[in-house]
Amino acid sequence: MLLYSMRCILHFFKEEVMKFIERVAQQAMTRGGDLRVKSVFIGLSYCVAELENGSCGLAFVFKDALGSGCHVPLPKRPLAGSSVAELLAFAGQGSTANSVALAVANAVFAPHVQPSSQGDFIENFSLQPGMKVGMVGNFAPLVNPIRKSGAELIIFDEHPPAFSGIQSPEAIPYLLPACEVAIITGTSIINETFDDLLTHVVDCRYVTVLGPSTPLLADCYADTPVSCAAGVRVRDRDKVVHTVVEAGGTQAFGPSVGKVNVCW
Template sequence: MGIADRITETLADSAVELNVSDVRIGVKYVSVQLDNGSIGLAYLFPESLRCENMLLSDDSHLAGMNAGELLSWLKTNNSLSRSIGLAAANAVIGSPGGSTLSGDVRSVIGLQTGEQVAMIGHFEPLVKDIRDQCSLNVYELDTTMADGLIESSDAMEGLKSCDVALMTGTAIINGTIDGLLEAATDCREVVILGPSTPLVPEAFSGTPVTMLSGVVVIDDKILRVVSEGGGMRRFKQCVQKLNLRLN
């Protein structure tokens, strides 16, 4: 069973008890708010906004739908649907239980000098500090974002020889997460990170994942930020970064 299926199966019972009160489809992110006030986020790939990916007729509404229905969209083949489904999953999760560590992931993963690190997705704020201590390869769909980025198609091979893997949660949306995790079997540390990351340890049981590093929305002003096309830099006052150690 793939990660998307695991997420939907784990959250299904909780989701059917909740309804959707608000959905925002921005330029960079999607947000879903439930009738209990909980808000979830997920990244929106640029191609998701093409006309052929639009989901509903003009007289249809996402608000008012059951959260379980939106959650099931995570298993579709439509990129926009999957983003909405993952945002719904993150809203259902809300604030995760168990022991969490707050703060940036770089402060909790315990990198060792000289280790080989593979970063799937360009997390610019982390790059310099990691490169000062380790050998880092950054794999990215859009290699024009910065100098030295490697095509994401090479990530599978790179993961096989690295010590630490930092993977974007958006890999759940584009369907690459299962292959990436299979390639990372021998890594000492495998972290899924970013605002899209679902903080639900049960969905990653039996995989190489050792930590989930995501966010919990603490201020509904984030809905306006999403609507205005904002991203992580503008999310800062509206979210709390949390890290969940799996093993």
């Protein structure tokens, strides 16, 4: 009987814990749940959502989550014309559904973003020789600037090339907690590994979430170790949509997006 009661208690707490993607959706709901979605485009690398007020948001799409058939399952269709609340409800219902929910949330947040700086976020840090920097996700353009500072860079990636020195995710619990600076890809919010990553960066001095998927609202990160969100703001809606539907990735966005940093 006691064992059964303990199982019930553990089940209750497991069900009550809110995933980070759901927290983001909740924050977006309070700011724009009654708005309507004008369009959603889902490409092979990114999803872009546009609201009827003209605001746009991006989120990464995991190709392997699209499936091998000719139909991508989603909780509802059509997406265009839906309320923001309906698509935010996709949060927690699978990788592609999370991409849609996050793109919509980022579109809601866009008018509320208060940048602390623009451009490459790494310029905000005074990296010193000997500092340990842990990077979850291989952000190639940042590798040389970090190493030139004399800091020790440890990269974690899902599919590390042979002899590259890049660590697999299995090494994260052992190596990431010892880093002074942690850089976490925003795509981890979509595949729901972000919550676990947060448990390994509680002792890091600086924690940044990075990439076009990153929610740029500080309230999303309340009571977490995160101290900076480095994402993008859509500058040219048409060019961003063309990039997405032509299966373009981050580098293909070019000047159609602007880098924005929100630090606290």
